[in-house]
Amino acid sequence: MTDRILIAGSGQAGFQTAASLRQDGFESEILIIGEEPGLPYQRPPLSKGYIKDPNPDRLLFRNADFFEKNRIGLEDGRTVTGIDRADRTVTLSNGRTIAYGHLVLATGTRNRRLPLPGIDLDNVVGLRTLADAENLRERLAGASRLVVVGGGFIGLEVAATARAAGLHVTVLEATARLMSRVVSPPVSEYFYAVHTASGVDVRLNSLARAILDDGAGKAGGVETAEGERIPADLVLISAGVIPNAEIAEAAGLYVHDGVRVDDLLATEDPAISAIGDCASFPFGQEGLQIRLESVQNAIDQAKCLSRRLVGHPERYDKLPWFWSDQGPHKLQIAGLTAGADHHEIRGGVDDGKLSVQCFRLGELIGVETVNVPGDHMAARRLLSQPTPLTLEAVQASGFDLAALMKAGASRG
Numbered sequence: 001m002t003d004r005i006l007i008a009g010s011g012q013a014g015f016q017t018a019a020s021l022r023q024d025g026f027e028s029e030i031l032i033i034g035e036e037p038g039l040p041y042q043r044p045p046l047s048k049g050y051i052k053d054p055n056p057d058r059l060l061f062r063n064a065d066f067f068e069k070n071r072i073g074l075e076d077g078r079t080v081t082g083i084d085r086a087d088r089t090v091t092l093s094n095g096r097t098i099a100y101g102h103l104v105l106a107t108g109t110r111n112r113r114l115p116l117p118g119i120d121l122d123n124v125v126g127l128r129t130l131a132d133a134e135n136l137r138e139r140l141a142g143a144s145r146l147v148v149v150g151g152g153f154i155g156l157e158v159a160a161t162a163r164a165a166g167l168h169v170t171v172l173e174a175t176a177r178l179m180s181r182v183v184s185p186p187v188s189e190y191f192y193a194v195h196t197a198s199g200v201d202v203r204l205n206s207l208a209r210a211i212l213d214d215g216a217g218k219a220g221g222v223e224t225a226e227g228e229r230i231p232a233d234l235v236l237i238s239a240g241v242i243p244n245a246e247i248a249e250a251a252g253l254y255v256h257d258g259v260r261v262d263d264l265l266a267t268e269d270p271a272i273s274a275i276g277d278c279a280s281f282p283f284g285q286e287g288l289q290i291r292l293e294s295v296q297n298a299i300d301q302a303k304c305l306s307r308r309l310v311g312h313p314e315r316y317d318k319l320p321w322f323w324s325d326q327g328p329h330k331l332q333i334a335g336l337t338a339g340a341d342h343h344e345i346r347g348g349v350d351d352g353k354l355s356v357q358c359f360r361l362g363e364l365i366g367v368e369t370v371n372v373p374g375d376h377m378a379a380r381r382l383l384s385q386p387t388p389l390t391l392e393a394v395q396a397s398g399f400d401l402a403a404l405m406k407a408g409a410s411r412g
């Protein structure tokens with residue numbers, strides 16, 4: 001028997017679990033197995049500042065000293081390839097077998113591969129890892145026409161940076177609006193307007209059908225389902241991700257869009273938990289099971305799991321929040337806004353800022369802002385309170401979240 005906590009995955013969630021365990025007083029061995037080479041690093045800058053100003057050291061969560069001081073073992077460049085639940089051991093890609101007292105699955109996601117002709121051509125790239133970001137940065141420097149397949153956060157962040165650097169940029173989005181999975185229509189419209197105004201050619205309802213070979217083994221363009229051929233010397237595919245859950249599934253754990261966990265972030269095996277992008281967890285009162293891809297979720301779930309592993313179990317119920325920097329525009333989202341049936345909109349493109357309060361069945365469920373950080377912070381506070389805010393209460397304040405927050409603070 002061992003007390004060792006073994007963490008599969010050295011990303012945001014895996015690193016945070018190890019750091020929190022030490023902070024929470026866990027004394028036994030902690031070992032992280034990470035597929036990527038090197039020390040754990042943060043991904044958000046990869047599609048933002050890193051393209052313009054690359055400095056890998058600035059991405060690191062902590063340097064090597066931190067790991068040594070805190071007795072956090074890291075085997076990088078290795079994957080966990082199998083789990084033996086009966087023996088409580090894992091097998092690594094180098095053939096080694098390691099025993100665990102508790103296994104944390106923090107394996108994240110990988111980019112969805114589109115089954116398109118030409119997808120393997122040399123200058124068709126994705127963005128998930130530091131290695132991807134290096135590759136993208138080098139290729140952007142020599143490119144003049146970029147086609148981005150997928151109008152989500154990452155595709156639009158790169159599109160804005162590439163456009164600012166003078167490239168001709170086209171974004172192909174399969175649905176009727178940008179970031180349609182995660183933001184309300186007013187926010188999609190705002191970003192459509194600002195990207196178009198900056199010269200990005202945004203095509204909605206536009207499906208890529210093939211990547212065209214330029215005759216020399218490189219992509220020369222993208223063909224859309226309507227048969228249009230858009231020239232390109234670089235193609236970025238940013239069409240969503242797939243959770244890395246195969247090792248969990250092979251071990252007999254329940255997997256459905258991620259490794260399924262309960263509100264303590266535990267799988268059906270008491271010795272295995274799953275957190276971060278790879279985990280599907282219960283959310284809200286309606287029995288929903290969701291999977292989120294965000295730094296907030298990875299960090300808060302890691303902290304919650306650490307508390308349980310040191311003997312203080314708490315239900316996971318943190319408010320989700322997100323951000324995305326697209327050129328000079330800062331999008332911030334508090335709460336989950338899909339399913340809203342009423343939007344209160346303040347501002348717009350002409351004001352250079354926007355605030356969208358999203359209501360469902362007469363209650364505030366989330367707030368999306370562009371360039372209004374004060375509203376975002378107020379929304380996070382208000383939405384974290386146990387009692388939901390009604391439409392009437394928000395209306396009575398003149399839809400002024402900062403005033404509502406102050407009123408709440410003075411009451412409490």
Ligand SMILES: Cc1cc2nc3c(=O)[nH]c(=O)nc-3n(C[C@H](O)[C@H](O)[C@H](O)COP(=O)(O)OP(=O)(O)OC[C@H]3O[C@@H](n4cnc5c(N)ncnc54)[C@H](O)[C@@H]3O)c2cc1C
Nearest residue numbers: 009011012013035043044079080107108276277293294295
């Ligand atoms: C370019 C980019 C920009 C982003 N920008 C933002 C942003 O602005 N705001 C925001 O909130 N979020 C952003 N995100 C999302 C955020 O980075 C993720 O939600 C977060 O990293 C999730 O952490 P994680 O630890 O669950 O997964 P990851 O960080 O993906 O880490 C998982 C790690 O596990 C490794 N792994 C997989 N399988 C195995 C295995 N079997 N054995 C060992 N290791 C394994 C993977 O290689 C990876 O290193 C961005 C993501 C990307 C890619």
